[in-house]
Amino acid sequence: MSGPVEGSASMNQGLEEHRLAQRVVSLEPSLIREMTKRAAEMNEVISLGIGEPDFHTPQEVVRKALGDALEGATHYTPSRGDPELLGALLQWIRDRWGHSLGIQNLVITVGGMGALTAFFRTVLNPEDEVLIPEPHFPAYRPHVEWAGGRVVHVPTRFEEGFVVQPEEVERALSPKSKVLMLNSPNNPTGAVIPPETLDALAELARDHDLLVLSDEVYDRLVYDGQRHDSISTRREMLERTVVVGSFSKGFAMTGWRLGFAFGPSWLMDQLLKVITYETSCAPSVSQRAAYHALRQDPMVFQRMVQEFQRRRDLVYDALHRMEGVRVHRPRGAFYIFPDLSHIAPRWESLALRLLEEERVVVVPGSAFGPSGAGCVRIAYTVDLPALKEAMLRIHRFLERIRKEGRVGV
Numbered sequence: 001m002s003g004p005v006e007g008s009a010s011m012n013q014g015l016e017e018h019r020l021a022q023r024v025v026s027l028e029p030s031l032i033r034e035m036t037k038r039a040a041e042m043n044e045v046i047s048l049g050i051g052e053p054d055f056h057t058p059q060e061v062v063r064k065a066l067g068d069a070l071e072g073a074t075h076y077t078p079s080r081g082d083p084e085l086l087g088a089l090l091q092w093i094r095d096r097w098g099h100s101l102g103i104q105n106l107v108i109t110v111g112g113m114g115a116l117t118a119f120f121r122t123v124l125n126p127e128d129e130v131l132i133p134e135p136h137f138p139a140y141r142p143h144v145e146w147a148g149g150r151v152v153h154v155p156t157r158f159e160e161g162f163v164v165q166p167e168e169v170e171r172a173l174s175p176k177s178k179v180l181m182l183n184s185p186n187n188p189t190g191a192v193i194p195p196e197t198l199d200a201l202a203e204l205a206r207d208h209d210l211l212v213l214s215d216e217v218y219d220r221l222v223y224d225g226q227r228h229d230s231i232s233t234r235r236e237m238l239e240r241t242v243v244v245g246s247f248s249k250g251f252a253m254t255g256w257r258l259g260f261a262f263g264p265s266w267l268m269d270q271l272l273k274v275i276t277y278e279t280s281c282a283p284s285v286s287q288r289a290a291y292h293a294l295r296q297d298p299m300v301f302q303r304m305v306q307e308f309q310r311r312r313d314l315v316y317d318a319l320h321r322m323e324g325v326r327v328h329r330p331r332g333a334f335y336i337f338p339d340l341s342h343i344a345p346r347w348e349s350l351a352l353r354l355l356e357e358e359r360v361v362v363v364p365g366s367a368f369g370p371s372g373a374g375c376v377r378i379a380y381t382v383d384l385p386a387l388k389e390a391m392l393r394i395h396r397f398l399e400r401i402r403k404e405g406r407v408g409v
Contacts, residue, residue, distance in 0.1 A: 045359045046360050046382060061292045082108065089260060096228075106260065106268070107261055111246060124179075130178065132153060135186075137368070154168050169201065170204060182212065190333045202231055206237075214241055214242070243261065245261070251301060315387060318394075319338050334381055335379055341373070347365065357400075363377040
């Protein structure tokens with residue numbers, strides 16, 4: 001029997017790809033997941049890569065949710081959400097943002113990601129443009145493109161704290177611009193958009209008839225006595241803004257996969273159609289957990305925020321002392337985004353070397369868009385002793401890279 005025909009493997013690969021959606025084939029694998037996968041094969045690794053709190057969901061929340069499941073909360077809920085959770089969220093939104101909303105303004109989703117998917121599928125027609133300041137969460141682009149839209153990057157600069165500037169948004173506008181997307185507190189930079197900038201962005205959205213998608217999943221993780229601010233609170237903005245929230249980050253509930261979105265009823269009624277046909281409803285047990293989380297003493301979760309602030313200060317102080325490193329003190333989320341371009345201009349291969357030589361995971365800033373080149377994202381989602389050790393390892397590695405650079409001059 002003859003052996004395989006030369007070139008048959010590549011032919012088969014071509015045939016297989018021909019059967020696949022080009023939008024999926026063209027996507028690059030997640031660099032964050034790739035770094036985490038490599039780290040899992042090594043010993044004594046300190047991972048500062050994945051953006052997930054290392055805190056567990058409070059035991060009382062878990063016990064009550066499981067108790068509800070034992071009593072029968074294991075069935076479908078209405079597509080909009082569990083009625084008790086919807087009521088508790090409406091009150092929470094009123095207390096937090098001052099919005100007096102009705103049930104027609106709110107939906108429960110499978111994670112914040114489910115809200116992104118539903119929004120873009122609801123509003124985008126082919127070739128509609130979504131303006132996204134970058135660096136940004138890498139999943140934004142696929143969500144837009146799967147819905148037929150096109151991402152237009154709005155650059156930000158280190159010198160301005162990676163805060164989006166209204167004039168840059170205006171420069172990126174075209175007749176096809178439909179949505180302005182904001183993320184504050186920001187992943188990957190930890191930046192928080194100041195009130196005066198939100199004012200200017202709101203005016204721009206009104207003047208150019210833009211919808212706004214405001215990703216506020218880190219809204220509870222703000223530091224130094226700040227209070228979270230939202231563009232939805234500006235004049236006439238609630239009628240053109242959808243706010244995405246999540247229980248994952250601020251409530252330490254990533255594995256429960258539960259988010260929500262609120263906005264104008266004319267849009268949310270249509271968005272509910274997408275939820276209904278896409279997932280039917282969010283998991284009933286997770287919704288019960290979210291309901292009980294909202295009823296907890298807020299200090300249960302505020303203590304987590306206080307611990308993240310201590311970690312932020314440790315990491316910032318350590319990086320600030322390292323020669324050749326430029327860094328801003330983050331105002332929110334649990335990320336820091338130092339600029340290492342004075343040590344080396346690109347960090348894709350060097351991040352892999354850091355993992356191999358020092359057993360520390362960071363994510364190259366280029367994974368988050370062109371404005372992130374020369375930076376790395378560090379998630380301070382491990383305890384203080386591990387963070388101290390990680391900073392020592394990073395410092396040792398940077399000194400080694402600096403010496404190699406001097407030798408090569």
